[in-house]
Amino acid sequence: MNHLSSETFKENARAALADVQLRGALKNATSLFGDRRKAAAASLPNWEDLRSQARAIKDDVLLHLDRYLEEFVRNAESRGATVHWARDAAEANSIICGLATERAARIVVKSKSMTTEETHLNDALEAAGMQVVETDLGEYIIQLAHEPPSHIIAPAIHKTRQQIGALFTAELGMRPTDNVDQMTSTARMKLRDRFAAADVGISGVNFAIAETGTIVIVENEGNIRLTTSLPRLHIAVMGIEKVIPRFNDLDVFLKLLPRSGTGQRLTTYQSFITGTKRASTDEGPDELHIVLLDNGRSRMLAHPVTRQSLACIRCGACLNACPVYQQVGGHAYGSVYPGPIGAVITPQLMGIQKAAQLPYASSLCGACREVCPVKIDIPRLLLHLRGEISPRKGSATERLAFKMWARVMTSPSLYRLSSVAGRILQRVMPISRAWTNGRDLRPIESKSFHDLYE
């Protein structure tokens, strides 16, 4: 069930709902992440203040994005980094393939990056003749299985240990087992061999600090540290919205991101990289290239509602909280970014007609807004996008029905008459299937509240 399209969300979702194994995995994952997030947030007395602070910082950044980007670039370049600007995915891929090809690179190791998933960088590198190895364990698993990620922070969440064991046996020659430690050490051994041979390391970026030109990358496994330390060339790929003003702002974001994502106080490793090493004999790559990707982001600045989408720090909390994601999982969305945040980002990045079903993949319950560490009002964004998709949608019958409904509801006598009529008509007239397919219609009580009150 890989490589589904956003255009067929309804069919994808129906298929996912029938997949018992998938739903079990999703239930475990989303409830565990959800519980951990809740406990981690409760352990800080000022959680709500932190969320407000983070949002205020992001709002400031987005309103002055040009200025902060220029400051970041100036400081990163003064410390020896080379910065590239890419208007779209094709331009980013061509810059990266160019850098690798010019250095006669053959093996590329990558740490997890949603941005390079968005640009389909791996396909481009492979087309340029390079071997690309994903080194995050979850990403490695889905790369071996030729599947896209199904969760922002846990890409292989949809697979069972038995499936992964069988995959490792088939692809890596592992002795058959479903022991997690054994599978993990098999991956460690295979990947170390690739790390040692790699010419290029490609990473994402969690935060880019304007004040110092530093990029910050967070992780638990250690593969990002290897990716950014061992190969001679490090290429970091980031969306233009990743910049934050000051080094001290990290205090807020490094508290919010791990707690919202995995419920940790801090992830195991944070790498703060500021330009290139001081002496050529020092540890670390000789060259650092940073690719700034627009790919539709600057367009989102044009309205305060859509602009919020760019405040996202990719923690995945809204996925875990969403009753739709909990049931259908990430692949059904048919997009790199799934869940509530995916339903708002995807139509804006890909063009609204290509993902027109996604803004409807929500009951607007607001759970996503409750957990978002940067207070993105996702339900409002979904409504805004629905408005753009179909400003006057609805059949003539539907419009007439709502017009009549409004008339009846605003007149006490018509309302009374309707409840009597409704009770009788409900027994003899079928109700539109389109309405009851996804909802229950309860029978109207034989006595109304008004009757009882009197």
Added chain:
Amino acid sequence: MSNSARESILDSIRTHLAASPPADDPPVTPANPVIPSKSDPVNRFKESVESVSGKCIITTDAADVLKQILTDLNAQRIAYSDNAPNAHDIFSYDVGISTAQAAIAETGTLVLDSDCERHRLVSLVPPVHIAIVNASSIVETLSDALTRLQKKEISPAITFITGPSRTADIELTLAIGVHGPQELYVIVDGSK
């Protein structure tokens, strides 16, 4: 080419911001952050390290503790952060030993600064990492550590380490030591 991309992205940012109607939500106004109460940072640090599967020993004789750990581990090949083997040879070492320039009590985090720890991979590649940190360099909070890092020009590479390497990518089952060490020992030197 890249110059035109730069100009066109910056133009796009400015044009779209200029076209934006004003926000109708009131701007978010954060309250003042709560100042956490001060406690005994050394013991709090130890508790935090242990809560993330690390081992922490507070001592006045760090050299002796280190010797004991190395004997218990039966370590044969030991890499030091100030005098490490070539990055690619480090894969065959049993133990990596580094110091840390600071540590954070509230999270159990070690702060390694590339200006002092020239070979930070010793803290990642061997299956065991032993870090020695001065009790006096333990700060209370993440915020304190970030402030401290800015007292000089920031080094090319700063690494925060909180516990041994971990993953939960297979059925959310915790596995320690995926790409990094399986074991982390932190020796807190309280002699000065």
